[in-house]
Amino acid sequence: MTRSISNLHKALENQFSEKLISVVNALNELTIEISVDDLLDVLKVLRDDDAFLFEQLVDIAGVDYLTYGLDEWSTNKASTVGFERGRKDKQASRWEKPRYAVVYHLLSVTLNQRVRVKVFVEQESMLVPSVVKLWSGANWFEREAFDLFGLLFNGHPDLRRLLTDYGFIGHPFRKDFPVIGELEMRYDEEQQQCIYEPVSIEERILVPRVIR
Amino acid sequence: MAEIEHYTLNFGPQHPAAHGVLRMILEMDGEVIERADPHIGLLHRGTEKLAEIKPYNQSIGYMDRLDYVSMMCNEHAYVLAIEKLLQIKVPKRAQYIRVMFAEVTRILNHLMWLGAHGLDVGAMTMFLYCFRDREPLMDAYEAVSGTRMHATYFRPGGVYRDLPDSMPQYDKSPWRNEKKLKSLNENRQGSLLDFLWDYTEIFPACVDEYEALLTENRIWKQRLVGIGVVSPERAFQLGMTGPMLRGSGVAWDLRKKQPYDCYAELDFDIPVGRNGDCYDRYLVRVEEMRQSNRIIRQCIEWLRENPGPVMVDDHKITPPKRADVRENMESLIHHFKHFTEGYCVPAGEAYAAVEHPKGEFGIYLLSDGANKPYRLKIRAPGFAHMAAMNEMAKGHMLADVVAIIGTMDVVFGEIDR
Numbered sequence: 103m104t105r106s107i108s109n110l111h112k113a114l115e116n117q118f119s120e121k122l123i124s125v126v127n128a129l130n131e132l133t134i135e136i137s138v139d140d141l142l143d144v145l146k147v148l149r150d151d152d153a154f155l156f157e158q159l160v161d162i163a164g165v166d167y168l169t170y171g172l173d174e175w176s177t178n179k180a181s182t183v184g185f186e187r188g189r190k191d192k193q194a195s196r197w198e199k200p201r202y203a204v205v206y207h208l209l210s211v212t213l214n215q216r217v218r219v220k221v222f223v224e225q226e227s228m229l230v231p232s233v234v235k236l237w238s239g240a241n242w243f244e245r246e247a248f249d250l251f252g253l254l255f256n257g258h259p260d261l262r263r264l265l266t267d268y269g270f271i272g273h274p275f276r277k278d279f280p281v282i283g284e285l286e287m288r289y290d291e292e293q294q295q296c297i298y299e300p301v302s303i304e305e306r307i308l309v310p311r312v313i314r
Numbered sequence: 315m316a317e318i319e320h321y322t323l324n325f326g327p328q329h330p331a332a333h334g335v336l337r338m339i340l341e342m343d344g345e346v347i348e349r350a351d352p353h354i355g356l357l358h359r360g361t362e363k364l365a366e367i368k369p370y371n372q373s374i375g376y377m378d379r380l381d382y383v384s385m386m387c388n389e390h391a392y393v394l395a396i397e398k399l400l401q402i403k404v405p406k407r408a409q410y411i412r413v414m415f416a417e418v419t420r421i422l423n424h425l426m427w428l429g430a431h432g433l434d435v436g437a438m439t440m441f442l443y444c445f446r447d448r449e450p451l452m453d454a455y456e457a458v459s460g461t462r463m464h465a466t467y468f469r470p471g472g473v474y475r476d477l478p479d480s481m482p483q484y485d486k487s488p489w490r491n492e493k494k495l496k497s498l499n500e501n502r503q504g505s506l507l508d509f510l511w512d513y514t515e516i517f518p519a520c521v522d523e524y525e526a527l528l529t530e531n532r533i534w535k536q537r538l539v540g541i542g543v544v545s546p547e548r549a550f551q552l553g554m555t556g557p558m559l560r561g562s563g564v565a566w567d568l569r570k571k572q573p574y575d576c577y578a579e580l581d582f583d584i585p586v587g588r589n590g591d592c593y594d595r596y597l598v599r600v601e602e603m604r605q606s607n608r609i610i611r612q613c614i615e616w617l618r619e620n621p622g623p624v625m626v627d628d629h630k631i632t633p634p635k636r637a638d639v640r641e642n643m644e645s646l647i648h649h650f651k652h653f654t655e656g657y658c659v660p661a662g663e664a665y666a667a668v669e670h671p672k673g674e675f676g677i678y679l680l681s682d683g684a685n686k687p688y689r690l691k692i693r694a695p696g697f698a699h700m701a702a703m704n705e706m707a708k709g710h711m712l713a714d715v716v717a718i719i720g721t722m723d724v725v726f727g728e729i730d731r
Binding site: 131207264 | 358548550667689
């Protein structure tokens with residue numbers, strides 16, 4: 103990279119001093135956390151200011167922190183099904199911040215630098231301001247995050263589901279949505295149509311999640 | 315006279331020109347597109363969710379199946395992201411092998427694109443030529459990994475194994491005589507590197523052949539010049555990367571600007587378009603194939619002279635050698651741990667991007683210290699390009715939509731994930 107991370111770090115701190123909740127400089131990547139209310143202002147400056155010039159929005163990722171830091175190893179009793187180890191009695195997550203986050207990855211082609219902007223979203227409202235006005239490319243990324251996590255992007259021109267099926271219910275990438283899904287579909291010979299039923303398979307974890 | 319209203323046309327989901335399962339609702343005024351609304355997700359498999367319930371190494375195979383015409387490039391981004399979090403440095407030889415195969419993959423992808431794009435626009439011969447020339451590269455894939463397509467060859471810490479010293483041979487069969495058999499096996503007598511070297515000698519002439527058929531072809535130009543024009547400013551706005559951005563005249567290539575693995579040591583050029591139309595993007599991709607050929611040759615030369623390890627020697631992350639497992643207790647434990655539990659990755663987040671044949675392919679990895687990713691987000695280049703469909707198709711004819719889908723080089727494995 104032409105400009106070092108530390109330069110960008112300094113520039114960000116000078117520009118947004120009190121708006122930054124945290125700045126993490128790790129693994130040669132810079133992550134800033136800001137509040138949802140400041141999002142649009144900060145992103146606009148990041149896009150237009152000569153010190154940043156992030157003309158491209160590379161990616162928007164939703165994150166659900168519901169089970170952050172939980173493992174499946176330390177349980178009271180092992181289950182009798184498969185290799186699964188009694189996942190029913192889970193301890194509560196130690197995550198203290200809001201459950202959902204939206205992560206923006208920005209890229210400056212002119213200055214050859216990247217930054218990651220993170221906002222945590224209040225679970226009651228699920229509202230995040232839409233950045234489609236800043237970067238048209240955000241349109242589908244936001245639709246995707248809405249579809250998979252149920253995040254509501256305020257001001258989005260056309261917030262429809264994108265990846266899931268027509269008429270799908272639920273937000274599949276939330277951590278409390280089962281991997282096997284909730285409904286299964288099959289073609290019914292007698293009714294001559296596709297019908298939806300609750301899933302008939304059981305979720306099974308082959309390798310437990312371990313934190314060491 | 316009665317008012318004629320716009321009518322809507324349903325394009326796909328099963329349409330040969332849709333390159334997979336794309337459904338588009340086209341609002342049209344006569345034959346002119348007023349609005350295009352792509353409906354994607356028909357191939358959505360929830361790769362990111364599946365990766366959350368598997369140890370890191372078990373998801374490498376899923377990466378192949380994202381963009382199923384550039385398999386190893388997807389793996390590349392994934393292993394780079396894990397390596398970043400683990401903070402390990404990959405042996406030089408492994409880096410060269412990876413880069414060589416990333417470039418083989420780029421040629422594979424561009425050949426597939428050129429053949430399919432040609433077919434969409436009416437150049438049937440291209441398809442046959444391109445698939446003919448894809449075959450030896452598929453054989454290289456097979457020789458190194460055992461499969462022609464979904465290689466699962468890259469690993470965090472290197473590659474699964476070193477390059478083979480011999481190539482698989484064609485067998486006798488009732489359908490080919492001795493002479494044919496001999497000619498088929500002629501360039502397979504040496505190692506994989508010799509085989510690839512042989513290919514790189516021939517390939518530039520093949521590209522000349524494609525260009526002779528297309529570049530100055532009147533019909534080809536009529537179908538592509540001035541279609542789907544994207545200005546550099548709009549390309550930035552829409553999040554376009556790769557040949558879509560370079561076609562508009564922006565010299566941006568991650569291999570040059572933010573080099574990963576050993577790209578910094580290799581000599582190659584970045585082709586750039588001028589007008590940002592379908593024809594320029596065609597020229598950019600054709601030139602990229604030539605440049606990839608150059609990179610492969612440099613890699614082969616380096617690999618021939620520098621034997622060495624292809625995997626990190628830390629058996630907390632990589633499996634120990636098979637022979638050691640039989641004799642050494644500690645290796646046995648490492649082996650058992652590696653294949654039952656995997657390895658834990660330190661908590662943190664990392665974003666690794668590679669210059670995928672289609673654009674910037676990124677993996678955003680969020681780890682909470684477990685042996686499985688907490689969240690994996692795949693940044694697929696085709697996703698951003700597909701989102702620009704409406705803007706690119708507006709005002710064009712229906713037949714041009716096919717050319718625009720072709721020029722985006724979309725593959726639904728990565729868009730729908």
